[in-house]
Ligand code: SF4
């Protein structure tokens with residue numbers, strides 16, 4: 001008989017409260033099942049701010065067999081780590097002490113021994129929201145349900161899976177253990193996506209292990225340089241070396257998952273990431289430092305609004321003249337594009353539109 005049992009409702013992704021939603025759908029059956037378990041003490045750990053859970057608890061009232069433990073978070077990766085959740089019932093902060101999948105800590109789906117996995121799909125999916133798939137599935141089966149807004153490029157399986165999947169892995173079977181999947185299409189840049197994901201990991205890292213905390217910090221610095229057009233060719237190899245070590249040496253699965261995300265991104269999207277360094281090109285024209293802004297002669301009415309918006313005096317022109325952006329002065333802030341009501345200003349990646357070299361009369 002186990003000394004304790006923890007039913008863990010705290011989401012790892014605030015945007016994907018899968019266990020909470022499943023619990024609230026059939027709370028009374030779950031409570032009955034929990035009560036009949038043989039553990040000496042039973043706990044339900046849940047996020048304090050969750051409105052529906054609070055309403056449920058107000059209606060259901062106290063339950064002497066179960067201890068309800070609210071925690072001050074809407075969601076955090078540490079609550080996917082069982083050693084961290086155990087510390088909560090000991091009255092301590094949820095800091096991971098390792099990886100222990102054998103502890104009696106259960107998500108709603110683990111408790112129900114479900115052979116399906118519910119996930120929230122976001123990003124550039126045509127159909128976003130909550131989906132349920134077989135626990136062992138393929139990226140293609142997922143994509144068939146949600147599809148992508150524009151041409152599909154890849155998908156990110158969030159913590160604890162930490163996988164960036166591309167076209168080459170569409171039919172590879174994988175075990176779904178994450179609550180969140182992000183779809184990206186041709187309008188997304190993989191490097192930009194990776195940088196955003198790494199940023200999130202840096203906020204989730206608890207700082208207790210060198211490979212988890214320092215490793216994630218280093219990943220962030222290298223990716224930041226690449227995104228800011230300060231990257232060097234050797235940065236890619238550096239990332240690889242760092243993540244290979246991190247994946248096995250990080251104390252808990254947060255550092256390992258961060259490393260795995262970078263490794264799979266480099267395995268499956270290396271060409272697109274390397275282009276930023278080798279060709280100074282962001283093929284999706286997303287990374288601000290790699291795009292250029294241009295004024296289309298046939299749409300510009302010479303209103304001068306963009307000149308007023310540009311704080312760097314990078315736009316040449318006068319009333320009723322087609323305006324021209326001086327690429328040497330432009331800092332790619334995008335303010336002119338927002339200011340132009342004619343839609344005459346476009347941003348470009350490797351392929352640039354033809355524009356006049358100096359202002360010419362409109363029409
Ligand atoms: S680019 Fe747009 S905002 Fe600038 S002068 Fe032409 S029409 Fe006006």
Ligand code: SF4
Nearest residue numbers: 310330331333334336
């Ligand atoms: S992108 Fe910014 S700096 Fe460049 S021309 Fe437009 S407003 Fe000026």
